[in-house]
Amino acid sequence: MNTQKLSFPQDFWWGSAWSAEQAEGRGETGKAETVWERWYKEQPYRFYQGIGSEITTDHIHQYKEDVQLMKQTGHNSFRVSISWARMFPNDGTGEVNPKAIAFYRDLFEEMNQNDIKVFANLYHFDMPAKLQDRGGWESRQVVDAYVNYADTCFKEFGDLVYHWFTFNEPLGPILGSYLEDFHYPNIVDFKRGAQAAFFTILSHAKAVEAFKKYNLTSKIGVILNLSPTFPRSQNPADVKAAEIADLFYTRSFLDPMVKGTFPEKLVDLLKDHDQMPVDFTESDLACIAENTAQILGLNYYEPRRVKARLTAVNTEGPFFPEWFFENHIMPGRRMNEYRGWEIYEKGIHDLCMDIKDNYGNIESFISENGMGVADEERFMDENGQVIDAYRIAFIKDHLAYLWKAIDDGCNIKGYHLWTFIDCWSWINSYKNRYGLVSLDLATQKRTIKKSGEFYKKLSDENGFDYDVDLFV
Structure with a gap:
């Protein structure tokens, strides 16, 4: 065993993340x-064990603890999200809610007093329903409402x-709402999704533009879920399939939000198949070009592996990115069977190197990375603590490759785990637990897991011992 202390840069951001809808409760x-x-009101049976977001982790009442x-x-x-619906409780517009302002100011002051930097995210999947009724991200009216909310x-x-x-x-609601049926309003229409994606990107740019006028010492950016895309082989057909998958799932948001431009190959492909958004102007494109992210959050969970299609496309059916590729199940891959995701630690290094080499080495951090496991009660000791050695190993293995990325010159400033306390996970509810702290849903009792103790030591020492022979 060749054990080495992997030390991270001074003032490295150690923390975690969650969202308002998943943690606060009403x-x-x-x-x-x-x-x-x-x-949830319309289709409660689609939520695991019929659990909605009414209470979740009840953070709104227990934030000081x-x-x-x-x-x-x-x-x-720590990364929180601010609830647009709480800030503007009528319909996402109108008068701002003073009780919401008081809650968030109290929370942020409490964090600052305890030397915990506030990373504030403005939108985490939680559109006010009445704004969705007006078209959601397909509507310029909703873009304006979002910018007003952000400015507030x-x-x-x-x-x-x-x-x-x-x-x-931002890719998540587009996939879920317009292609894959895991977000309300469950439409299957790529072209409408392309319009919603464009207005999401425009909303980002307009919010950056509004932010600049305040001359704050903070920076503003975006958090993207990014997976390095690997072809099954170097066969030209597989390589082309991987390139197209990467355009849809990685470059579609990364390029305009960081570079201010859209990938030409993706635009040409959408034009060829009549899938371009219909509502955009030259002034929109100028705004996007001039107001790009100042910092970038990287959510990494698993790689994307694809191959050339083996079967014909039904051109009478809806247009999908998968017209151009199929997912590849790599023989011998390691899996988190609970979530159905591949575990591939080296992918975090590949992702960071892509940002370094192709996006100006923009200041970045790992904004999510984590392991969801079902039925963690199996691993509780006699004191009720979850002994989650698997999560500690997962964190160490990914951090080792993150350390290597930093050593290779990547401008990575921190690591945020998903998540802090077990939280509600959309239609999966509490099926898989991700937290450093376990939650008894019936009593709301919090108990630090073994991984939480490890994370404290990791942060205190700004690094950890690792067998570097495990690097591949």
Whole structure:
């Protein structure tokens, strides 16, 4: 065994992330109905064990205790999301909610007083339902409402936030709402999805533009879910399939939000198949070009592996990216069987190197990485602590390749785990647990897992011992 201390740069951001809809609960502040609450009312049977987001981790009532748990698990930074529906409880517009402002100011002040930097995300899948009724991200009216909401947040919380993010995983609602049926309103229409994607990107740019006028010391960026794309082989057909998959799932948001331009090959492909958005102007494109991310969050969970299609496309059916490739199940891959995701630690290095080599080495951090496991009660000791050695190993293995990326010159400033306390995971509810802290849903009791103790030591020592012979 060749054990080495892997030390990270000074002032490295150690922390985790979650979202308002997944952790806060409704509370008494007033809150507009979100698309998730609407969908749960309409189709509760689609949510695991029929659990919605009414209470979740009840953070809105327990935030002071939770901040202390952040300290006890080694956090020097934490990413929250602000609830648009809570800030504007009528329908996402109108008068701002003073009770929401008071809650978030109290939370952010509590974090700052405990030396935990506030990373504030403005949108994490939680569209106010009445704005969805007006067209959601397909509507310019909703773009304007989002920019007004973002501007309000900069004004009300700018003195307390360390870094800002316009969106978390903006690709997710496009895939879920317009292609793959896992987000409300469950439409299958790529062209409408392309319009929603364009207006999401425009909303990002307009929010960056609004942010600049406040001259804050913080930066503003975006958080993207990115997977390095690998072809099955170097056969030209497989390589082309991987290139097209990468255009749809990686470059589609990364290029305009970081570079200010859209990938020409993707635009040409959409034109060829009559899938371009119909509502965009030259001034929109200029705004996108001039207002790009100042910092980039990288959510990494698994690689993407594809191959050339083996079967014909039904051109009478809806247009899908998968017209141009098929997913490849690599023989011998390691899996997190609970979530159905491949475990491939080296992918985090590949991702960071892509950002270094192709995106100006923009200041970045790992904004999500984690392991969801079902029925963690199996691993509780007699004191009720989850002994999650598997999660500790997962974190170490990914951090080792992140350390290597930094050693190779990548401008990576931190690592945020998904997540802090076990939280509600959309239609999966509490099926898979990701937290450093376990949650008893019936009592809301929090208990630090073994991984939470490890994370505190990791943060305190700014590194860990690792067998470097495991690098491949």
